[in-house]
Amino acid sequence: MNTGFAQFDAYDVFDSKCVLCHTIGMGDLKGPDLIGVTERRQQDWLIRFIQSSQSMIEAGDPVAVELFAKYNQTEMQDWDYSEGEIIELLNYISTFSGSAVTDNEIVTDSASKDSKQILLDELNAIIEYYKDKKRKNISILDIETGEALFTGQLSFNNGAEVCVNCHNVIEIDTLNLNPSAFEIAQKYPDRIIDVSKKPPSKIMRGVYKDHELDDLEIKYISYYLESISENGLTVKKKINFNKIIAFSLLFLLIFSIVDLKFRKVIKLKQIHYAIILLVFVYFSNEVYLSAKNLSLSENYEPVQPIKFSHKIHAGSNRINCIYCHSSVTESKIAGIPPANVCMNCHKAVKSGTISGKYEINKIYESINTNTPIEWIQVHNLPDHVFFSHAQHVKAGKRECADCHGKVEEMERVRQVADLSMGWCLDCHRTSMVNSDSNDYYISLYKHSDLQNRKLNVEDIGGNDCQRCHY
Numbered sequence: 001m002n003t004g005f006a007q008f009d010a011y012d013v014f015d016s017k018c019v020l021c022h023t024i025g026m027g028d029l030k031g032p033d034l035i036g037v038t039e040r041r042q043q044d045w046l047i048r049f050i051q052s053s054q055s056m057i058e059a060g061d062p063v064a065v066e067l068f069a070k071y072n073q074t075e076m077q078d079w080d081y082s083e084g085e086i087i088e089l090l091n092y093i094s095t096f097s098g099s100a101v102t103d104n105e106i107v108t109d110s111a112s113k114d115s116k117q118i119l120l121d122e123l124n125a126i127i128e129y130y131k132d133k134k135r136k137n138i139s140i141l142d143i144e145t146g147e148a149l150f151t152g153q154l155s156f157n158n159g160a161e162v163c164v165n166c167h168n169v170i171e172i173d174t175l176n177l178n179p180s181a182f183e184i185a186q187k188y189p190d191r192i193i194d195v196s197k198k199p200p201s202k203i204m205r206g207v208y209k210d211h212e213l214d215d216l217e218i219k220y221i222s223y224y225l226e227s228i229s230e231n232g233l234t235v236k237k238k239i240n241f242n243k244i245i246a247f248s249l250l251f252l253l254i255f256s257i258v259d260l261k262f263r264k265v266i267k268l269k270q271i272h273y274a275i276i277l278l279v280f281v282y283f284s285n286e287v288y289l290s291a292k293n294l295s296l297s298e299n300y301e302p303v304q305p306i307k308f309s310h311k312i313h314a315g316s317n318r319i320n321c322i323y324c325h326s327s328v329t330e331s332k333i334a335g336i337p338p339a340n341v342c343m344n345c346h347k348a349v350k351s352g353t354i355s356g357k358y359e360i361n362k363i364y365e366s367i368n369t370n371t372p373i374e375w376i377q378v379h380n381l382p383d384h385v386f387f388s389h390a391q392h393v394k395a396g397k398r399e400c401a402d403c404h405g406k407v408e409e410m411e412r413v414r415q416v417a418d419l420s421m422g423w424c425l426d427c428h429r430t431s432m433v434n435s436d437s438n439d440y441y442i443s444l445y446k447h448s449d450l451q452n453r454k455l456n457v458e459d460i461g462g463n464d465c466q467r468c469h470y
Contacts, residue, residue, distance in 0.1 A: 008081075008085045008088060010088045010089045010091065010092035011092060011202060011205075013081075013089060014089065014092060014093070015202070015350065015351065017079075018034075018089075019348065019350050020347070020348055021074070021076070022034050023035075023364070024093060024096045025096055026361075026364040026368060027364070027367065027368050028071075029347060030071065030074050031071055031074065031076065032067065032070075032071065034093050035096060037090075037093060038090050038093060038094040039094075041063075043087070043090065045063070046086070046090060047083050047086045047087070049064060050079050050081065050086050050089075051078060051079060051080070051081065051086070052078045053068075053075075053076040053078070054075060054076075054078065055078075095198070138223050142220060142223045143223050143224050143227045145220045145223075145224075146220035146221045146222070146223045146224025146225070146227075147169075147224045149163075149217055149220055149221055149224075150162075150163045150164055150167075150169065150181065150221055150224055150225075151163070151164045151169060152164060152165075156211070156213060156217055157214055157217065158210075158211045158212055158213070158214070159211050160207065160208060160211035160212070160213060161207050161211070163181070163221070164181075166178040167179060167180055167181050167184060168180045168181065168233070169181045169228065169233060169234060170233055170234045170235075170236060171233045171234065171235045171236065173301075174411070174412075175307055175309065175411040175412040176307070177307050177309065177352065177354045177355035177359065178354070178355060178356075178358070179358045179359075180233060181224075181225060181228050181233065182228050182229065182232055182233045183358075184225060185225040185226065185228050185229035186229055187358075189226075189229060192221070192222040192225050192226070193218055193219070193222050196213060196218040196221065196222070197212075197213075197218065200357070201351065201356035201357050201358070202351060202356065203351075203356045204356070245282075246282075246283075246286075249278070249279045249282055249283075250279070252275050252278075252279065253275065253276060253279040256271075256272040256275040256276055257272075257276070259272065260272040293418070295382060296418045296419065296420055297380065297415055297418075297419075298415055298416070298417065298418040298419075299414055299415060299416070300378060300414060300415045301378070301412055301413070301414035301415070302376040302378060303376075303412075304375060304376055304412065305362070305373055305374055305375065305376075306359055306362045306363070306373060307355065307359050307412075308359075308412075309411045309412070310407045310408060310410050310411070310412075310413055311408065311409055311410055311411050312352075314407055314408040315408035315409060321400050321407070323341075324337040324341060325337065326341075327389075328389045328390070328393050328400075329389075329390055329393050329394040330390055330394070331388075331389060331390055332386075332387070332388045332389060332390065333389060334389045336375050338372075339363050339366045339367050339372075339373060340367075342363045343363065343367070346360055346363055378413050378414065378415055379403075379404070379415055379419065381419060384469055385468055385469065386467075386468050386469070386470065387468070394440075395438070395440040395441075396431070396434075396457070397434045397438065398431075402427075403417060403419075404416065405417070424468075425458075425463050427457075428456065428457035428458045428462040428463050429456060429457075429458045429463070430456065431456055431457050432454055432455070432456050433454075433455045433456065433457060433459075433460060
């Protein structure tokens with residue numbers, strides 16, 4: 001097969017071709033995980049296998065035959081790459097396993113020992129790095145210099161883009177698809193310098209192309225990220241205007257009572273009575289609103305374990321809600337998709353246009369560690385309330401947006417309605433029963449007294465107490 005690549009780029013080739021069947025360190029797909037493959041197999045064998053695996057199988061190569069049987073006789077297509085291009089691809093794969101291959105290299109036991117030595121050397125380098133850090137007693141000035149570089153107060157020597165343009169250092173309410181400075185520091189606690197020198201994502205490599213950071217800049221940034229790892233992101237204090245108003249009114253109330261009884265600075269008593277009445281009305285209204293909104297969570301927007309954007313998936317990519325929430329027409333609950341549903345697409349889509357691989361890799365981590373993703377439920381009803389998605393979506397023909405709002409426009413899902421009993425009852429009073437091509441209601445309209453009448457949900461008992469409370 002002629003690939004048609006004018007200029008060979010190992011990353012692009014792997015990300016567009018190999019990734020459909022293989023991962024590097026994230027488990028088997030249709031084919032084997034390629035982590036350490038350059039250490040397990042000889043280079044000549046790998047070149048021949050990539051160029052024509054079926055020829056090797058037909059020739060009876062024992063390893064090729066074994067792999068073919070192990071992976072359900074899945075045929076790997078032939079690739080018309082030169083030996084030099086395949087060596088470049090193998091070098092790319094080997095960067096994930098600690099050693100690179102060279103021309104005509106044969107992997108032997110001694111080479112395996114060399115790879116172990118390399119890992120030991122890297123471990124010792126990390127230990128020495130932290131010993132060196134302790135010896136040097138990193139100063140506040142070092143950390144502040146790193147912060148200035150990260151946030152753009154100081155420019156990088158080679159004109160690299162400012163880190164904070166993508167990686168926030170302050171707690172934010174909006175969704176940033178890129179990892180925050182804290183997430184980076186937590187993800188790579190011992191590899192900050194290594195990650196800065198050799199970025200793991202294509203997006204980062206593009207940003208740093210021809211704009212590499214020098215060793216001193218990387219060192220200062222690593223100091224700053226370590227401080228963030230220990231102390232967390234900066235949290236901006238929000239002004240609580242309700243508290244300010246409440247304390248101001250309390251002060252006025254105390255002043256009015258004291259002045260009315262003792263000081264009598266203000267001669268006109270009606271002013272004191274007006275202030276007392278104003279304070280009483282304000283706090284009575286606050287008590288009423290608190291009681292009314294008890295257990296209601298309008299505008300609730302929790303931070304999820306994976307930065308999943310409905311705006312991208314349901315909006316830009318037009319993925320139907322039912323594809324992920326498949327039980328919505330048959331069950332009481334809409335259902336949260338398991339990781340294997342995500343993998344239907346993300347077997348092939350391993351890098352986001354904006355977010356790169358950071359968030360998508362969390363899906364692979366969940367599968368590889370057999371740990372479920374702990375999504376946080378956004379829409380919650382009290383335990384004494386019965387609600388069925390199937391009744392509303394399948395029988396009632398309601399659209400998802402009727403209750404959940406325009407989810408396809410939300411980066412992070414939030415609750416747009418208060419979901420109070422009054423809100424539900426109002427909907428039942430105004431929603432007409434749709435019997436067109438709807439078997440659920442056909443028998444209802446067979447009654448002679450209902451044939452020429454339009455009914456709303458309240459008319460058929462939708463607002464009866466026992467419908468939702470039983």
